Amino acid sequence: MRSSRPSRALAAPALFLFAAAAQAADGPAVAGIPVDFILFAATLLGVALFHHHVLKVALGGLVVIAVYKIVFTGFKFGPGLAGFGAHMAHEWVLLSNLLCLLVGFALLARHFEDSGVPEVLPRLLPEGWFGPFVLLVIIFVLSGFLDNIAAALIGGTVAASVFKRKVHIGYLAAIVAASNAGGAGSVVGDTTTTMMWIDGVSPLDVVEAYVAAAVALVVFGIPAALQQNRHQAIVRNLQVAHHVDWARVGIVGFILVAAIVTNVTMNLKFPAVADHFPALGVAVWVALLLAVPLRKPEWSLVPDAFKGSVFLLALVTCASMMPVEKLPPATWASTLALGFISAVFDNIPLTALALKQGGYDWGFLAYAVGFGGSMLWFGSSAGVALSNLFPEAKSVGQWIRHGWFIAVGYVVGFFALLLILGWHPHEKQKAVQTQTAQAVAVAVAPAASGR
Numbered sequence: 001m002r003s004s005r006p007s008r009a010l011a012a013p014a015l016f017l018f019a020a021a022a023q024a025a026d027g028p029a030v031a032g033i034p035v036d037f038i039l040f041a042a043t044l045l046g047v048a049l050f051h052h053h054v055l056k057v058a059l060g061g062l063v064v065i066a067v068y069k070i071v072f073t074g075f076k077f078g079p080g081l082a083g084f085g086a087h088m089a090h091e092w093v094l095l096s097n098l099l100c101l102l103v104g105f106a107l108l109a110r111h112f113e114d115s116g117v118p119e120v121l122p123r124l125l126p127e128g129w130f131g132p133f134v135l136l137v138i139i140f141v142l143s144g145f146l147d148n149i150a151a152a153l154i155g156g157t158v159a160a161s162v163f164k165r166k167v168h169i170g171y172l173a174a175i176v177a178a179s180n181a182g183g184a185g186s187v188v189g190d191t192t193t194t195m196m197w198i199d200g201v202s203p204l205d206v207v208e209a210y211v212a213a214a215v216a217l218v219v220f221g222i223p224a225a226l227q228q229n230r231h232q233a234i235v236r237n238l239q240v241a242h243h244v245d246w247a248r249v250g251i252v253g254f255i256l257v258a259a260i261v262t263n264v265t266m267n268l269k270f271p272a273v274a275d276h277f278p279a280l281g282v283a284v285w286v287a288l289l290l291a292v293p294l295r296k297p298e299w300s301l302v303p304d305a306f307k308g309s310v311f312l313l314a315l316v317t318c319a320s321m322m323p324v325e326k327l328p329p330a331t332w333a334s335t336l337a338l339g340f341i342s343a344v345f346d347n348i349p350l351t352a353l354a355l356k357q358g359g360y361d362w363g364f365l366a367y368a369v370g371f372g373g374s375m376l377w378f379g380s381s382a383g384v385a386l387s388n389l390f391p392e393a394k395s396v397g398q399w400i401r402h403g404w405f406i407a408v409g410y411v412v413g414f415f416a417l418l419l420i421l422g423w424h425p426h427e428k429q430k431a432v433q434t435q436t437a438q439a440v441a442v443a444v445a446p447a448a449s450g451r
Contacts, residue, residue, distance in 0.1 A: 100281025118161030143182030173403030174224030184370030185210035208363025216413030330359035339372030
């Protein structure tokens with residue numbers, strides 16, 4: 001009976017997406033649902049049911065979907081192998097960035113663990129359930145200016161230390177949710193919000209997501225903290241002197257600064273380069289390698305981190321091949337649904353489609369696509385990265401069962417934003433910029449002709 005719950009959790013949002021996408025898709029279909037989506041749903045269901053073999057399932061699904069599209073439907077870039085090659089050439093920057101970040105930040109997390117800072121934190125965190133809650137708040141704040149993968153891994157590293165590796169799976173889900181919620185309102189905190197910023201969305205429109213994110217943090221953070229405190233309270237040993245390796249702390253800071261500076265610089269100054277070169281991932285690895293003479297990373301972590309990363313890349317590639325050409329009309333209800341869809345479908349193409357379509361309130365969209373993936377362990381890159389550190393988290397059933405408060409927090413936060421600020425949709429950003437430029441040209445033309 002327990003295995004049917006994950007399938008229902010996956011089926012509801014997936015079918016909503018299928019119904020929306022089927023209108024624009026060509027090719028074989030079953031009951032109006034394109035076969036592409038049925039194969040993708042089967043892959044996700046396999047991940048949910050066979051969580052000890054998720055990499056094999058994801059790679060198997062990728063091969064089946066790719067072969068099906070090569071033989072029967074083709075890709076938006078063309079048919080057959082040529083179309084597949086063009087598609088992968090289009091996706092390689094995203095996939096390379098994800099691979100470099102997931103593996104690189106795993107090494108960063110070990111640098112942080114070996115620095116001794118996590119062993120000092122039990123002295124600083126409050127006693128009782130409030131201590132685990134404060135740790136979630138710290139992760140939330142960190143994610144506002146760090147990549148959410150880094151924030152989740154640092155939070156998981158601290159949790160492993162202060163709870164002596166006895167971290168409840170519900171609290172692991174809360175760590176992922178805190179990192180995703182913290183990045184939802186910042187244009188440098190998540191890839192999706194950065195995409196909005198590049199497209200012309202004002203950071204002030206995105207920052208509204210923090211209203212929903214803060215409410216959600218309280219809703220899911222308190223039960224998660226209580227759950228963790230019952231499972232394993234913070235362990236304090238005030239008699240032991242803890243040594244902090246400040247060289248490793250400096251390396252962690254250096255890598256994070258390199259990532260932040262590269263992300264902001266490339267997206268603001270050189271967006272065309274950022275579209276064709278994985279600058280962010282390369283910057284993280286350059287910083288890692290430059291620090292090797294000072295402290296060597298734990299290279300033995302690379303194989304497992306690589307395997308976990310390949311799993312996510314397989315699902316992202318499967319999602320990128322789905323024939324989704326449009327989303328349902330932009331309303332607050334459809335935006336709420338996008339959050340659930342983000343748990344099973346890559347939020348990057350969803351965000352790109354929403355920007356192309358326009359008509360969304362960008363604060364709502366940032367919250368939905370940024371936080372929604374927290375509801376499943378593979379729904380976000382932060383979840384996959386943290387699950388590489390804690391393999392016991394790779395169970396959809398256990399994640400949903402013990403992290404039920406994530407979905408509740410998402411819904412409560414969404415409606416809090418709706419009640420407090422209301423739904424204020426915006427036109428497509430490029431259209432607004434074009435209209436503004438035309439208005440300026442009309443206003444300037446008479447003055448220029450008068451000269």
